[in-house]
Amino acid sequence: MPDTNAWGENNKPYVDYYFQHPAFNSYPVVSVSREGINMFCSWLNEKIKFLKLKIWKNKKIEFRLPTEVEWMIAASGGDSNAVYAWKGPYTTMGNGPWGGDYMANFRRVGDASVFRDENGKLIIKRNGNNKFESFFLANSEADITAPVNNYWPNAYGLYCMTGNVREMVQEEGFTKGGGWIDPGGECMIDFRNTYQKIAAPCEGFRIIAVVE
Numbered sequence: 001m002p003d004t005n006a007w008g009e010n011n012k013p014y015v016d017y018y019f020q021h022p023a024f025n026s027y028p029v030v031s032v033s034r035e036g037i038n039m040f041c042s043w044l045n046e047k048i049k050f051l052k053l054k055i056w057k058n059k060k061i062e063f064r065l066p067t068e069v070e071w072m073i074a075a076s077g078g079d080s081n082a083v084y085a086w087k088g089p090y091t092t093m094g095n096g097p098w099g100g101d102y103m104a105n106f107r108r109v110g111d112a113s114v115f116r117d118e119n120g121k122l123i124i125k126r127n128g129n130n131k132f133e134s135f136f137l138a139n140s141e142a143d144i145t146a147p148v149n150n151y152w153p154n155a156y157g158l159y160c161m162t163g164n165v166r167e168m169v170q171e172e173g174f175t176k177g178g179g180w181i182d183p184g185g186e187c188m189i190d191f192r193n194t195y196q197k198i199a200a201p202c203e204g205f206r207i208i209a210v211v212e
Helices: 009-017 034-048 068-076 137-141
Strands: 061-064 114-116 122-124 166-168 174-176 208-211
Touching (some): 068 174
16 A cells, blocks of 8 residues: 655645545555555556456556656657657647746746756755755655646546656666656656665556557
8 A cells, every 4th residue: 555654744734635535536555565566457457358358358457666767758759859758849838947837746947957967977066055955845845746637648548647756667776757846857768767775655567558
């Protein structure tokens, strides 16, 4: 089961209600371990065997985490040059880094605060405010999680491939897409985030169905 205590004592309402109250029904699953995800996929693989679905009749179906490449293809929406899950290099709808509505749920430090060094490593320019260094106090600069359909889908009709919750992939130790706690630069399709073995409220998953 997801570990709601991962929200921490400063976020008591989320500890008590995130997986209990109907107000959170459309929010993404978070605070789940990799082992928990694999167990869920195993359960789903067994359950699907007993469902008579016409569209998958006589087909072998396997649910699992996507590989990093599979995830990136899905996130790009068919555009191999996509920076985020939508067309355009900015995190806002307008023609610049500060114009228009935000396209995803991420930490608002601004695109101008994120750049890459000569080795391609992503660097975040801090403003000296300690709250940006604190995991949970960063909620004041983000929305925490948001309903999965709060933002626009990409060209494949997939929601929140960028932002909201980091998504685990098959390659152990890595997540993709960034989350509510990450700056826009860490939500880029080609960026890899790492995760610890403990469950975290900024990490979740998205599974795929392989039909043969």
